Structures are given as structure tokens and as C-alpha cells.
Amino acid sequence: xxxxxxxEHGGKEHVVEVTAGLTVMEGARDNGIPGIEADCGGACACSxxxxxxxxxxxxxxxxxxxxxxxMLDFAYAPDPLRxxxxxxxxxxxxxxxxxxxxxxxxx
Amino acid sequence: MSGIVVIGAGQAGASLVARLRGVGYGGQLTLIGxxxxxxxxxxxxxxxxLKGDMDPERLFVRPKNFYADNGIDLRLGQWVSDIDPAxxxxxxxxxxxxxxxxxxxxxxxxxxLPARIGGSxxxxxxxxxxxxxxxxxxxxxxxxxxxxxxxGYVGLEAAAVATSLGLEVTxxxxxxxILQRVASxxxxxxxxxxxTDHGVRVLESTKLxxxxxxxxxxxxxxxxxxxxxxxxxxxxxxxxxxTALAETAGLKVENGIWTDALGRTSDPSIWAAGxxxxxxHSSGRMRLESVGHAxxxxxxxxxxxxxxxxxxxAKPWFWSDQYDTKLQIAGLNSGYDQVxxxxxxxxxxxxxxxxxxxxxAVDAMNDPRAYMVGKRIIEAGQTVQPNLVRDPxxxxxxxxxxxIGSS
Numbered sequence: 001x002x003x004x005x006x007x008e009h010g011g012k013e014h015v016v017e018v019t020a021g022l023t024v025m026e027g028a029r030d031n032g033i034p035g036i037e038a039d040c041g042g043a044c045a046c047s048x049x050x051x052x053x054x055x056x057x058x059x060x061x062x063x064x065x066x067x068x069x070x071m072l073d074f075a076y077a078p079d080p081l082r083x084x085x086x087x088x089x090x091x092x093x094x095x096x097x098x099x100x101x102x103x104x105x106x107x
Numbered sequence: 108m109s110g111i112v113v114i115g116a117g118q119a120g121a122s123l124v125a126r127l128r129g130v131g132y133g134g135q136l137t138l139i140g141x142x143x144x145x146x147x148x149x150x151x152x153x154x155x156x157l158k159g160d161m162d163p164e165r166l167f168v169r170p171k172n173f174y175a176d177n178g179i180d181l182r183l184g185q186w187v188s189d190i191d192p193a194x195x196x197x198x199x200x201x202x203x204x205x206x207x208x209x210x211x212x213x214x215x216x217x218x219x220l221p222a223r224i225g226g227s228x229x230x231x232x233x234x235x236x237x238x239x240x241x242x243x244x245x246x247x248x249x250x251x252x253x254x255x256x257x258x259g260y261v262g263l264e265a266a267a268v269a270t271s272l273g274l275e276v277t278x279x280x281x282x283x284x285i286l287q288r289v290a291s292x293x294x295x296x297x298x299x300x301x302x303t304d305h306g307v308r309v310l311e312s313t314k315l316x317x318x319x320x321x322x323x324x325x326x327x328x329x330x331x332x333x334x335x336x337x338x339x340x341x342x343x344x345x346x347x348x349x350t351a352l353a354e355t356a357g358l359k360v361e362n363g364i365w366t367d368a369l370g371r372t373s374d375p376s377i378w379a380a381g382x383x384x385x386x387x388h389s390s391g392r393m394r395l396e397s398v399g400h401a402x403x404x405x406x407x408x409x410x411x412x413x414x415x416x417x418x419x420x421a422k423p424w425f426w427s428d429q430y431d432t433k434l435q436i437a438g439l440n441s442g443y444d445q446v447x448x449x450x451x452x453x454x455x456x457x458x459x460x461x462x463x464x465x466x467x468a469v470d471a472m473n474d475p476r477a478y479m480v481g482k483r484i485i486e487a488g489q490t491v492q493p494n495l496v497r498d499p500x501x502x503x504x505x506x507x508x509x510x511i512g513s514s
Contacts, residue, residue, distance in 0.1 A: 022165070030170045034129075039399055041148040045426035045435055046399070047479070067433065067475055073504065074479035 002096040006033045006051075009104045018091045024100060025049040025086035035102035042087035044068055047075040048106035052082040054099040061089055076107045109135055109205045111412060112197065114187050114352065115212035116140025118148065118398050119381030119405040121168040123210055126409035128177045134207075136179045139199055142236055143184040145171055150398055152240045153264040154428045158271065159244070166237070190356035192374045208376050208412050211353055211364055212405060215346035215382040215396060220256070225318025230339040234261050235346070246339045249273030254327050254337035256315055258285030260427045262343035263298060267429040270305045277335055278302070279313040279327075288345075291446045293458045294434075294470045301432055346396060348383045361385055363394040368418045370408035378412060380405040386419055393439075399424050422486050423468075435475060437482035438468035447493045449477065457481070459496050466490045480507045 001017035004027055008014075018027030028036040028049075037048035044067050053061065061084065064072070072083045086100065111127065113120050116138050124138050140146070147166040155161040174181040185200040196205050217233035220226030232243040246253075253269045255262045258280030269276045280287070286295040299309055314330035318340060327335045348363035359365040359373035363385035370378050370386065381401040385394040395404075400421060407419045425436040443460035450456050457477035458470040466489075469481030480503045484491055487508040495501050 026165065029168075032170070032173060032176075039402055040426060041150060041398070043150065043154075043426060043428065043433075045433065046424070067473075070475035071479065073476065074483060074507070 002091050002093055002098070004091065004095070005097075005099040006035070007099065007101040008033075008035050009102050020091050020093055022091055023087050024051070024089040024091060024095075024098070027091060028086065035106075036086055037106045038087055040087075044071065044085060044088055047071045047085065049086040050075040050078070050106060051084060051086050051100040051102055052079055053084050054101070055082060057095075057098050058082065060094060060098075064088070076103050076105050109207065110137065111135070111208045111210065112137045112139065112204055112206040113210045113212060114139050114197070115214055115349075115381075115383070116142065116146045116181070116183065117212060117214045117381070117401070118146060118168060119212035119214070119383075119401040120210075121146035121405075122402045123212055123380060123405035123409045124174075124179050125169065125177075126406040127412065128179070130410060130413055130415075132409075132413050133178075136177075137182060137204065138174065138179055139182045139185055139187055141184070141186050142238070144237060145169070145174065145181065145183065147237060148398070149235075150426075152237065153234050153261050154268065157240055157244060157247070157265065158268045163237070187352060190352060190377075192356050192358075192377065195376060206376070208378065210408060210412065211372070211377065211379040211383060212381050212401075213349035213352060213364075213379075213383045216349050217342070217346050218344045220315075220318070220342055220344075224316070225320060225324060226342070228318055228320045229323035230320070230337075231318065231324050232339065232341050234265060234341060234343060243339070243341065247272050247274060250275070251338040252277070252336060254279070254335055254340045255343060256327075256340060257343035257345070258282070258287075258309070258311065259289065259343055259345065260286075260425075262341065263302065263429055264427055265341050265343065266302055266307045267305070270302075270307055271430065276306070277308040277310065277337070279310045279315060279329070279335075281314045282311070284311050285309065289440075290470055291440070291443070291458055291460065293446055293448050294472075297456060297458075297472055298429065298432075298434075301430060305430060346382070348385075348394060350383060353379070353383075361392060365392075369411040369416065370404065370419060371411070378408045380408040386421070388421060393421070395421060395423055397423065397425050422482075424482060432472055433475075435471045435478035436468065437471075437478055438466070438485040440468035440470075443467050445493060447496050449496055450499060451477065459491075459493070461490075461493055464490055476503050480504065483507050 006014045016031040040046040146168040189198040217235045255278040319326040353364040364379040427434040440460040442462045445461040447459040451474045455474040460468040471478035
């Protein structure tokens with residue numbers, strides 16, 4: 001099972017195994033990791049599952065749809081090079097070792 | 108004295124108990140739900156889940172072990188029959204539970220058609236719980252005829268799913284247009300076109316008289332005498348707040364369970380949050396039916412149950428998925444006197460509602476930028492010039508409050 005590292009804004013790391021096919025957001029939710037709220041439950045309808053992806057991993061992720069791109073523009077403190085919505089990232093074996101970092105807050 | 112009991116294991120109940128533990132409440136905590144399953148997300152029920160695109164396991168708000176791991180006594184499939192506010196006890200599943208504080212997150216109940224007009228015939232459904240969807244899903248088979256009663260968001264979402272699966276869909280709305288209660292004519296126009304383009308027969312100003320059938324529904328008779336054949340019927344004519352328990356407990360009810368700005372009911376030991384509760388808003392009171400509100404209100408109430416003293420300020424937002432259109436709504440349009448339409452790129456569009464000079468709400472169709480900009484403006488208590496919104500050359504991002512990203 002792919003291992004994903006979630007790093008809270010304060011620096012606390014959570015390394016968990018997430019079943020392939022779930023999203024990175026669901027991996028956080030199912031493991032009780034704080035900092036990813038996902039109020040809409042993964043419908044790309046809010047921007048509260050925003051994370052910064054380690055740049056080394058950005059190229060391995062599925063490309064952003066225009067919807068996600070626009071939502072991210074208005075997330076809290078977005079970084080065009082590193083920001084993603086975790087509900088739009090499906091976990092695959094290729095993402096084993098992925099590291100994501102949570103922003104200070106979700107809006 | 109024995110801890111906190113929360114009645115109603117939907118989104119609000121789940122958010123409430125999670126936040127209580129999150130803020131360090133270490134006492135006894137019980138969450139009681141009438142349904143046999145742990146708290147789950149309702150929005151996908153009328154969308155991906157109905158379509159068969161979502162595994163039920165993914166609906167759960169929290170993993171199943173969350174409750175035990177956090178010392179939460181989750182009692183499922185149990186109805187609370189009685190609350191005694193003087194004794195601070197309640198009856199559930201043959202037990203009497205004592206509480207020091209109680210929270211009601213009982214949600215809402217879909218309106219049904221009366222039995223005398225065929226509302227209890229087989230093949231007539233409402234869309235509220237997992238059991239409703241699991242019961243109706245086998246009916247969604249290509250070529251079958253679905254009649255939807257009610258042109259609100261639930262009915263429209265079901266129409267989109269059904270059409271995508273190859274059903275023949277007729278939707279009737281008694282009001283002069285779909286979305287009459289919740290959106291402008293411009294938004295209704297957008298969705299009417301979207302649905303008719305996909306083959307849905309949308310009949311507005313069309314009243315149902317009664318349903319026909321022996322055990323199972325087979326047709327609907329309209330007020331004008333016309334008959335519409337149907338293999339099954341979905342009734343989507345709104346919900347009522349679930350206040351029965353609160354009423355038996357003698358709590359004040361006013362369009363839902365009455366709460367103050369902190370979420371406390373007329374009994375100082377009892378709180379309420381989510382769909383079932385009304386709360387102070389500007390000069391009056393309001394009640395909201397949305398998952399965003401259920402989460403925020405419940406979390407606010409949880410904080411207040413441990414003495415935070417946080418006034419609830421609603422930040423209404425909603426969304427709906429129909430075909431390839433994502434509708435996102437920021438704010439509440441009630442009291443609007445001006446509507447501005449803005450066309451975006453690639454068929455996207457947004458509708459901006461103003462009351463006086465103030466921006467009240469935005470309906471954004473495949474236009475997340477309009478949604479997010481509108482949301483930020485409304486939440487910042489700011490407004491925007493209608494003519495700037497209307498002007499297609501305006502870059503919406505320049506209209507966003509400067510506090511973006513640092514608020």
C-alpha cells in the first residue's frame with residue numbers, strides 16, 4: 001500500500017498507508033489527520049483540502065483540471081508551483097512516498 | 108451528571124462529537140443515530156452514489172474505528188423516545204441515559220406526498236438517507252420512465268443521474284418555474300436548458316393531482332387532467348426540520364429548534380445545530396439546509412458546550428452537480444432586487460444577486476472563479492459594482508477583497 005506523509009503546518013508528521021484508488025484527501029480523513037477539512041467531501045466544490053506538494057512530486061501527479069486551478073487561486077496562501085487540492089489526487093502505487101504539507105489554515 | 112449526549116448521527120452530529128474531542132473534552136460522550144450506519148455524507152447520495160460511481164465505504168464521514176478510538180459511544184439504529192429536561196435524562200433503546208448537556212442534531216425530514224393521493228404506493232421515493240437511495244437505485248435502469256415531482260436541486264440532480272443512465276425523465280414543478288424558491292429566473296433558465304438539452308421533459312406550472320396504481324405507481328394525473336405514465340416516482344419537494352423530539356421536550360420551536368447565537372436552545376442544558384435548528388441572523392432568524400452549515404454550526408456549538416462563547420456567523424455556500432455542470436452558490440439571495448448575469452468562457456456563467464447596493468449571493472455555473480470571488484467579497488462584508496461584474500472584460504480576480512490569502 002502506498003505510504004503518504006502528511007505534515008501539519010506546525011511540523012508534525014503523519015506517515016500512513018493509503019489504499020490505492022482513494023484520494024489523498026480520503027487518506028487524511030480516514031486516518032484522522034488534522035489540517036485537511038474537505039467540507040464538500042471531495043467534490044472539488046470548496047478549497048478546504050488544500051496542501052503544498054513537495055516539488056519533487058508535482059510532476060508525478062495527475063494534471064490539474066481548470067476547475068481545481070481556479071479554486072486553488074482562492075485557497076489560503078496558494079503557491080502556483082506546489083498547491084493542490086487533495087480530493088483531486090488519486091493515490092496510486094506510483095505515489096508511494098508522496099509528501100504533502102498543510103497550509104496554516106483552510107478557507 | 109454524566110457527560111454529553113448528541114442525538115442525530117448525521118454530518119452535524121459527527122462534526123460535533125469530533126470537535127468536542129478536538130477541543131479536549133474528555134468526559135463521557137454518546138452519539139445516537141436512528142439509521143443503522145455510522146455518519147455519512149449526504150451530498151453524494153443524489154449524485155455520484157445514486158449513479159453507482161461511488162463505493163458506500165467512501166461515504167463515511169469518519170472511519171468506523173474513529174468513534175471507539177475516541178471514546179465515543181456510538182449507538183446506531185436507536186431512536187430516542189423521550190427527553191426529560193427536568194431530570195436531564197432521555198430514553199433510548201430501552202435504556203435511560205442521563206446527560207449533563209445534550210445536543211440535538213436531528214437534521215431534516217423530506218416532505219412526502221399524502222397517502223390519499225398515492226404517496227404511499229410502491230415505487231414512490233424520497234431522497235434523504237442511504238436506505239432511500241439503496242431502495243430506489245435498482246429502479247434506475249435504462250429505458251424506464253421516471254417522474255420527478257419538484258424542480259428543486261434534489262429533483263434536478265436526480266434527473267441528471269437518471270438521464271445519464273438512459274432513463275426517460277419527466278420533471279413537474281407546480282410553481283411557474285424550476286428553482287423558484289431558491290434561485291433567480293436566470294439561473295432557472297440555465298438549468299432548464301441544460302436539462303431539456305439532455306432530453307428531460309421539464310413541465311413547469313404543472314401541478315400533480317394524484318398518483319395512480321394498485322400496489323405500485325403506474326401513472327400520475329395532473330391537475331389539468333393529463334396523465335403521465337411512470338415506472339417510478341421521486342418526490343423532491345423540500346424538507347422539514349426534525350423538531351418532534353424537541354417539541355416533546357418542551358423546547359421552543361420557531362422554523363426549527365430555536366437557538367440563540369451560541370446554539371443554545373430554550374433549555375440551558377440543551378443545544379441544537381445543523382438543519383434542525385434556527386438561529387439569529389441579521390435582524391431576524393434563519394435556518395439553513397446545507398452540509399457546510401451543518402459542519403460549521405456543529406463545530407461552533409461544540410466549542411460553546413465547553414464554554415468558548417463563540418457567536419455563530421453563517422457563511423452560506425452550496426453546490427450541485429448536474430451532468431458536466433458544477434453549480435456553486437456563495438451567500439444567500441433572499442431579499443434580492445437586482446440580478447446581474449455574467450457570461451464566462453466555454454459556456455460558464457454566473458448570476459450575481461444584489462440587494463440595494465450590496466452583493467448578497469452568486470450562483471456560478473462551471474465558473475469557480477466567480478464563485479470564489481463572490482464568496483470572498485460576501486464574507487468580507489464588502490460589495491462590488493454591478494456594472495463591473497456585467498462587463499466581460501473585467502478580470503474577476505481584481506474584484507476580490509485585498510485580504511485574500513491573509514484573512
